[in-house]
Amino acid sequence: GNSVTQMEGPVTLSEEAFLTINCTYTATGYPSLFWYVQYPGEGLQLLLKATKADDKGSNKGFEATYRKETTSFHLEKGSVQVSDSAVYFCALSEGGGADGLTFGKGTHLIIQP
Amino acid sequence: DAGVIQSPRHEVTEMGQEVTLRCKPISGHNSLFWYRQTMMRGLELLIYFNNNVPIDDSGMPEDRFSAKMPNASFSTLKIQPSEPRDSAVYFCASSSGARRFSYNEQFFGPGTRLTVL
Numbered sequence: 001g002n003s004v005t006q007m008e009g010p011v012t013l014s015e016e017a018f019l020t021i022n023c024t025y026t027a028t029g030y031p032s033l034f035w036y037v038q039y040p041g042e043g044l045q046l047l048l049k050a051t052k053a054d055d056k057g058s059n060k061g062f063e064a065t066y067r068k069e070t071t072s073f074h075l076e077k078g079s080v081q082v083s084d085s086a087v088y089f090c091a092l093s094e095g096g097g098a099d100g101l102t103f104g105k106g107t108h109l110i111i112q113p
Numbered sequence: 114d115a116g117v118i119q120s121p122r123h124e125v126t127e128m129g130q131e132v133t134l135r136c137k138p139i140s141g142h143n144s145l146f147w148y149r150q151t152m153m154r155g156l157e158l159l160i161y162f163n164n165n166v167p168i169d170d171s172g173m174p175e176d177r178f179s180a181k182m183p184n185a186s187f188s189t190l191k192i193q194p195s196e197p198r199d200s201a202v203y204f205c206a207s208s209s210g211a212r213r214f215s216y217n218e219q220f221f222g223p224g225t226r227l228t229v230l
Contacts, residue, residue, distance in 0.1 A: 043204055043223045049218075100148075
């Protein structure tokens with residue numbers, strides 16, 4: 001079956017630090033990959049996506065590149081802000097999103113001023 | 114658009130009681146998903162519908178759980194009887210998932226926090 005593995009944290013960084021959250025996946029087919037973000041008390045929001053190998057998804061300064069050879073989709077940001085504090089979920093779908101999503105456990109990110 | 118609407122936002126009940134969670138998807142979306150979030154297991158897909166028809170319910174934990182989608186604008190997730198281990202946040206999501214292998218973003222509701230005592 002499909003699975004997603006990501007560092008669980010919490011990850012605590014100072015403002016303006018460089019961020020990397022690792023994500024690796026196992027899939028039987030050729031999945032689409034996603035990062036979702038969950039702010040306290042809210043539902044999940046799509047942060048970025050990539051649908052084929054070597055695609056780079058980007059949004060709000062965050063980036064992730066679909067690496068088929070290493071089955072990875074690591075999330076990066078060059079300079080984090082306090083407002084980036086949230087839980088980040090890596091996810092995959094083999095149906096391009098038409099099917100359900102398989103999520104990682106989530107990484108709690110805490111940015112200190 | 115109001116987004117995906119879920120009710121209630123919080124539910125506290127006693128073991129053995131019936132619980133019904135409700136979801137209104139975004140108008141025009143034809144795929145609807147129910148997820149459960151717990152500390153131990155993270156986010157899990159329970160069931161999803163395309164055009165009101167259940168497609169995959171393999172994530173439904175046991176027969177105490179049932180889900181319906183009587184029309185395109187409403188879905189329910191029912192637990193009967195409820196147990197303490199059902200305590201979790203239940204999310205509903207919808208998408209315009211008309212075509213397989215064509216990416217369609219899933220939009221999540223705010224969730225229902227269920228506590229079974």
